[in-house]
Amino acid sequence: MLEMTLDKSKVQEFLRLLGENRRLFAPVKDRMGTKFSEVADPSLVCLDGLNTNLSPKEVVFPQWETLYTFKEDHANEVKLAAQETLLFGARPCDARALGLLDQVFTWEGIDDPYYLRRREKTCVVALACNTPGEACFCTSVGGSPVGEIGADVLAFDLGEQLYLRALTERGEALLKEASTLTEKATEEDKQAVQQAAAEAEKQLQAIPIPKDLAALKESFDAEIWEELGLKCLGCGTCAYVCPTCHCFDITDETKKGVGRRVRNWDSCAFSLFTLHGSGHNPRTTQAARYRQRVLHKFLYCPENFGEAFCVGCGRCITNCPAGLDLRAVLERLSSLAKVT
Amino acid sequence: MKQVEETLRQEVAKLLEDGTIDVFVGHEAASLPLKTSPCFVRSPKEVDRLVWNRICTSNLATYLPQLFKRPVGLKGEWTPPKVGVVAKGCDSRSIVGLIKEKQIPRDRLFIIGIGCEGMIDRHSVGRALGVVGLADAKVDDKSVQVIGTDGREKRIDIADVLAASCRECQHREAVLSNLTIGETPSSAPEVSHYANVAEFESKSPQERWEHWVGELSRCIRCYACRQACPNCYCEECFAEETAPKWLGVTTDLSDVFVFHLGRAFHQAGRCVDCGACVAACPQGIDLRLLNQKINKDVEELFEAQVSLSLEEAEALSSFRMEDDQSFMTEP
Numbered sequence A: 001m002l003e004m005t006l007d008k009s010k011v012q013e014f015l016r017l018l019g020e021n022r023r024l025f026a027p028v029k030d031r032m033g034t035k036f037s038e039v040a041d042p043s044l045v046c047l048d049g050l051n052t053n054l055s056p057k058e059v060v061f062p063q064w065e066t067l068y069t070f071k072e073d074h075a076n077e078v079k080l081a082a083q084e085t086l087l088f089g090a091r092p093c094d095a096r097a098l099g100l101l102d103q104v105f106t107w108e109g110i111d112d113p114y115y116l117r118r119r120e121k122t123c124v125v126a127l128a129c130n131t132p133g134e135a136c137f138c139t140s141v142g143g144s145p146v147g148e149i150g151a152d153v154l155a156f157d158l159g160e161q162l163y164l165r166a167l168t169e170r171g172e173a174l175l176k177e178a179s180t181l182t183e184k185a186t187e188e189d190k191q192a193v194q195q196a197a198a199e200a201e202k203q204l205q206a207i208p209i210p211k212d213l214a215a216l217k218e219s220f221d222a223e224i225w226e227e228l229g230l231k232c233l234g235c236g237t238c239a240y241v242c243p244t245c246h247c248f249d250i251t252d253e254t255k256k257g258v259g260r261r262v263r264n265w266d267s268c269a270f271s272l273f274t275l276h277g278s279g280h281n282p283r284t285t286q287a288a289r290y291r292q293r294v295l296h297k298f299l300y301c302p303e304n305f306g307e308a309f310c311v312g313c314g315r316c317i318t319n320c321p322a323g324l325d326l327r328a329v330l331e332r333l334s335s336l337a338k339v340t
Numbered sequence B: 001m002k003q004v005e006e007t008l009r010q011e012v013a014k015l016l017e018d019g020t021i022d023v024f025v026g027h028e029a030a031s032l033p034l035k036t037s038p039c040f041v042r043s044p045k046e047v048d049r050l051v052w053n054r055i056c057t058s059n060l061a062t063y064l065p066q067l068f069k070r071p072v073g074l075k076g077e078w079t080p081p082k083v084g085v086v087a088k089g090c091d092s093r094s095i096v097g098l099i100k101e102k103q104i105p106r107d108r109l110f111i112i113g114i115g116c117e118g119m120i121d122r123h124s125v126g127r128a129l130g131v132v133g134l135a136d137a138k139v140d141d142k143s144v145q146v147i148g149t150d151g152r153e154k155r156i157d158i159a160d161v162l163a164a165s166c167r168e169c170q171h172r173e174a175v176l177s178n179l180t181i182g183e184t185p186s187s188a189p190e191v192s193h194y195a196n197v198a199e200f201e202s203k204s205p206q207e208r209w210e211h212w213v214g215e216l217s218r219c220i221r222c223y224a225c226r227q228a229c230p231n232c233y234c235e236e237c238f239a240e241e242t243a244p245k246w247l248g249v250t251t252d253l254s255d256v257f258v259f260h261l262g263r264a265f266h267q268a269g270r271c272v273d274c275g276a277c278v279a280a281c282p283q284g285i286d287l288r289l290l291n292q293k294i295n296k297d298v299e300e301l302f303e304a305q306v307s308l309s310l311e312e313a314e315a316l317s318s319f320r321m322e323d324d325q326s327f328m329t330e331p
């Protein structure tokens, strides 16, 4: 396992070097805090924010993409080539979310080439969190502010320098490529990292997560969904800011015989999400839609993939215009589960 | 404010107890600092959930129409509930609009009006903090004391983080109510109305274009703006219609522009500048400029303001001989 340190004054140089033959995505300042952006100028990169307002899933799973184009009765494939990409500074929750998305887009042996072309070319350097944000709860959902899942390299901010730990072959190759700028991590560095990790984990709040799937199933008809449904505005915010939400729609856009088939993000909170062509809608109320969002993550995904599809990044909480808090909902569901 | 909150709770308890209303729509504290959540109180025992403070930003009118919809699949008789609601100036104007547009019945509504000194815009507080999160906040009459997730404290003048709509608000008391509580708010600010629009209009077409390209390229089509708006109650929004299809599903600028321009036109003569759309936007897009441009035009062309009373006809749903007709062309 390659363990290196990089003087913080050399971060820009490091990114410039690695960005020479890659697309570089990293957090930059934004009016909403920070956001992931494709950066040409590494001096814009800002590592002081915690998680960005929008998740980096866009890098591998863009909000919309053309699947193919067509003209009258003739279809044209789109080129599936993707460029080498470096996703730098994603937080461990976001990196872990990429691991979850990987499971969806390769589910039951069916590979999604549109997703995988980008994902396979993306090297993820995750940045461990020293201080969690106001709505973070990664440790409650099996993650960690210093977690390694989904990342190729894990970085720690040690004040004067970044400590970099290669986690995969790709990560190791990346670090080797920049070896002129880094130094071998010392025992002292490694100890500092261990200490920072322990400190960070301690600061996180523990949220009760309903794990009894049978009890969760029982909650389908529970009263709590009614009130939550009245509050929920039915927007796409929570799903669109969420690093693990992956539902999409496929639409044909045509104009005078020429067209394209587009896939775009969708959200189970939208009333149109389940509207059938016949006009029938199996989820008639917002209560049913909000319930779907929560149960998909905490019941159906555990059933299908063996783990909940929430990494505790807190974005749906900070951004919900109706002030809904997933943590509070999970707490209530846990106590329901105890009663029944 | 504490006093008003207490009175509100007492009044709501009475209304629920004597059967005047079945449910009361108010604000409750949300778990994050400087955030509230709409709440639906059905028993006098629950009234302590209700809060009244400087962060009751959302427009509660948005939450009313759903309560008057017959539950899907219900067979037999159904009487719509009697609903109470707390209303600032802007909420009350939206309620007036919704009554006139026949989305909610006046006779099943009990409106408690509260004078408003303006609400805090959470995004502005976020901007004052920079890239770190908001760990805690305390609000008094004049300032907001915030603590960032980096542990740093900061005192911010409340005037600096008021919602843009509130800074210019001319109708701080409910225009329609069954009961008002609290004190009369201080007089409306003497700001030049539509200053933002005038400034924008003075720019060159190129600059204006660039401004909106910058703003709207941020849009993620989450529709929080639409969903938070009391006027956006259409069962099927033009943005999602498929026959005809007015716009595509992407975040290409052309699609996003059509959505926002279309929505702005649908607000003509209806937008009360409550700021709910702006507060809801996770991308901090200044939609207000667009809506205010339309409001300014309506005000100038028809000498009318939106939804000030139940009696007066609204500018765009009535006709007067003296209405401006300069935009008409000869056939």
Ligand code: SF4
Residues within 6 Å of the ligand: A231, A232, A233, A234, A235, A236, A237, A238, A239, A269, A319, A320, A321, A322, A323, A324
């Ligand atoms: S962000 Fe909030 S209001 Fe919007 S759909 Fe999600 S829970 Fe509902």
Ligand code: SF4
Residues within 6 Å of the ligand: A238, A241, A242, A243, A244, A245, A297, A309, A310, A311, A312, A313, A314, A315, A316, A317, A326
């Ligand atoms: S559900 Fe919310 S907290 Fe969980 S991963 Fe998604 S946005 Fe983050």
Ligand code: SF4
Residues within 6 Å of the ligand: B088, B089, B090, B091, B116, B117, B118, B119, B163, B165, B166, B167, B169, B170, B171, B172, B173, B273, B274
């Ligand atoms: S727009 Fe006016 S009535 Fe509405 S919150 Fe602001 S100050 Fe209050």
Ligand code: SF4
Residues within 6 Å of the ligand: B059, B225, B228, B229, B230, B231, B267, B270, B271, B272, B273, B274, B275, B276, B277, B278, B291
């Ligand atoms: S468009 Fe925005 S400001 Fe106007 S009424 Fe709707 S939510 Fe309020």
Ligand code: SF4
Residues within 6 Å of the ligand: B218, B219, B220, B221, B222, B223, B224, B225, B226, B280, B281, B282, B283, B284, B285, B287
């Ligand atoms: S709330 Fe903001 S990001 Fe969402 S659709 Fe409206 S303008 Fe776009």
